[in-house]
Amino acid sequence: MRKGLPLLLALLLTSTAHGLRAESLGRAELAGLTRTVAEIGARLQSVDTRKDDARELLTGRLAMIDRTEAAPRPALHRLTTVGKLQTVPIDFMLAQLRLQTARQFDTEIEKALVNRAAPALFIRGGAMTLDQLAAEAEKLFPGAVERRGETILSRWPIVIWSDSALVIEPQQSLELSTADGAFLLNSGLLTVDGGELKASAGENSGLNSFRPFVATAMTGALQASGARFSRLGYAGAGSTSGLSILGAALFPSKITSHVVDSSFQNVSGLSLENTHRMLVAGNRFSGGTGPAIAMKGVTGADISDNIITGTTETQAIDIQNTSSSIRVTGNILLGNRGSGVFVANDARDVSITGNLMSRNGRGGVSVVRSACVTISDNIMLSNSQVGIKVRASHALTLSHNDLIANAGAGISIIDQDDNARVAIDGNAFSANKSGIHGGAASEVALKANDFAGQSPILLDGEFAPYVPELLETAASADAKPKALTIHANTSSTAPVDCKTGS
Structure with missing residues (x-):
């Protein structure tokens, strides 16, 4: 049989x-x-x-x-207050990434930051659109971003603080620089409404495996509708995986x-x-x-x-x-x-x-x-x-x-x-x-x-x-x-x- x-x-x-x-x-x-x-x-x-x-x-x-x-x-959640763009030392930003993503953090990521003296862009106190972020960065922090038509290339990492939001609207594109080791840490609200979020082409000289990523952690929330994501993430699952949403029992997000x-x-x-x-x-x-x-x-x-x-x-x-x-x-x-x-x-x-x-x-x-x-x-x-x-x-x-x-x-x-x-x-x-x-x-x-x-x-x-x-x-x-x-x-x-x- x-x-x-x-x-x-x-x-x-x-x-x-x-x-x-x-x-x-x-x-x-x-x-x-x-x-x-x-x-x-x-x-x-x-x-x-x-x-x-x-x-x-x-x-x-x-x-x-x-x-x-x-x-x-x-529906997409919206913040009514207008945020401000500041900077934060990169060491502080990396400490926050370690704290908020715990064991999911890749300790070698510091090798990817070509310019360790450069700070991270820091959104706090309300919402900013990608256009507003670019305009403020060009005015206050030359070299942090570069306009390429409808695309904004960020050479510095970006932090969205817990009281703030970044909105990428239709026809807008945020490109994170692979060569410079850029990535995005979101403890607030990241909204991609018909826009695009991607990594730039090329390689990182300090960490060959590096590709930009977006980590939403602690109280943060990610809402995307009709969005396009490309070339993001490396090193398997976790905070560097491309797009991640990593919650915490003590700091639950109030936004789904x-x-x-x-x-x-x-x-x-x-x-x-x-x-x-x-x-x-x-x-x-x-x-x-x-x-x-x-x-x-x-x-x-x-x-x-x-x-x-x-x-x-x-x-x-x-x-x-x-x-x-x-x-x-x-x-x-x-x-x-x-x-x-x-x-x-x-x-x-x-x-x-x-x-x-x-x-x-x-x-x-x-x-x-x-x-x-x-x-x-x-x-x-x-x-x-x-x-x-x-x-x-x-x-x-x-x-x-x-x-x-x-x-x-x-x-x-x-x-x-x-x-x-x-x-x-x-x-x-x-x-x-x-x-x-x-x-x-x-x-x-x-x-x-x-x-x-x-x-x-x-x-x-x-x-x-x-x-x-x-x-x-x-x-x-x-x-x-x-x-x-x-x-x-x-x-x-x-x-x-x-x-x-x-």
């Missing part, structure tokens, strides 16, 4: 359950779906594209990717951050840590080392309708370190180096629904040491490893997913604790290396799954001996589909607190 199964027996596994959405594919249907997903990828190559540009292709089984309700776009309808081109990533009520929706991420969106200790986040392609080192979306109440829905994740979505290290209450994940280097979704994760109505097509991988996690529901032509198993469940429980309900398996792989697994409940397109291996690893029982439940004449429970355990019925994961 482990090495093969006659097609006739496999056909017995086609579910007849009422209301089941997922259905396995024939060879011609698989080829057609593969072509459609490739066309979606081609249409979305440009950094200016959005999900709407591929909407007409989201039909048939792809329609689930378009069924998500768009998150309402929040959000990033909507914006583009990220060759930005290392958007890093969120210890923040609350985040909205990241309708954005386009292309290139960059990744993760494109990284979350650690985040409570309450809506990650929806984004397009993420071509991360060069890691996964597209990374959810870790006790993050909770996270919604990942309607995203298109194509050709990223790692997993489409990676959930790990005590994350909980995570919902991953209605996403398209294809050609990702380490599979569609990976869940490691986490609890209360729902993965439903997704399409995982032609990923380089598994469709869904579960390891050492509890209280998971995997339902109505299409798991198609993945190089590994459609679903893999390994290294589970004795009391762990996974429900696999209403999924369709087609042309994966194997259907479901098990290794050191605890309770797995199978119900109403469609294996008709999965040949020759239905169950693999320690689950292989259960193939006859799977066939028996599939061939049942009962009106309601029967469930097959593998490795049932008595503690699996105990309720799980999804807010704490216990």
Whole structure:
């Protein structure tokens, strides 16, 4: 049974359950779906594209990717008072960066500051537009900035203090000088309303790996709508990752951050840590080392309708370190180096629904040491490893997913604790290396799954001996589909607190 199964027996596994959405594919249907997903990828190559540009292709089984309700776009917060531009010693600014970003601070950053005698531009006491900042800097601090048409090049670092704001308006562009070691530290409010924020081309002679970045910390908030970000960030996640929002329990921000309808081109990533009520929706991420969106200790986040392609080192979306109440829905994740979505290290209450994940280097979704994760109505097509991988996690529901032509198993469940429980309900398996792989697994409940397109291996690893029982439940004449429970355990019925994961 482990090495093969006659097609006739496999056909017995086609579910007849009422209301089941997922259905396995024939060879011609698989080829057609593969072509459609490739066309979606081609249409979305440009950094200016959005999900709407591929909407007409989201039909048939792809329609689930378009069924998500768009998150309402929040208004941009505005400060009414007018700020002032001053300077602050660079040593003070670096001390603040160390204090506000803690272990996320790159201690080598001082090497990137070509002119250590130059101060940082310091906004305080209210709001300034980019034009106002440039006009004041040109008047008071010659050499700090340079006008290049609609672009303002800053050679000095910029600090937005906790009582102030910087507004980059439509058609305005702030460029941070790579050669001079410029970056932006925001403890107030940074608003990018249809404008642009980028790093200049070239290299830094003091620190070759350096690229300018924007760090929002402590009481700070970042609000971006219709913005463009490019070439920002280096050295992985954290304060130097490109755009970061790093909260602190003792100094919570009074203003909610959000990033909507914006583009990220060759930005290392958007890093969120210890923040609350985040909205990241309708954005386009292309290139960059990744993760494109990284979350650690985040409570309450809506990650929806984004397009993420071509991360060069890691996964597209990374959810870790006790993050909770996270919604990942309607995203298109194509050709990223790692997993489409990676959930790990005590994350909980995570919902991953209605996403398209294809050609990702380490599979569609990976869940490691986490609890209360729902993965439903997704399409995982032609990923380089598994469709869904579960390891050492509890209280998971995997339902109505299409798991198609993945190089590994459609679903893999390994290294589970004795009391762990996974429900696999209403999924369709087609042309994966194997259907479901098990290794050191605890309770797995199978119900109403469609294996008709999965040949020759239905169950693999320690689950292989259960193939006859799977066939028996599939061939049942009962009106309601029967469930097959593998490795049932008595503690699996105990309720799980999804807010704490216990």
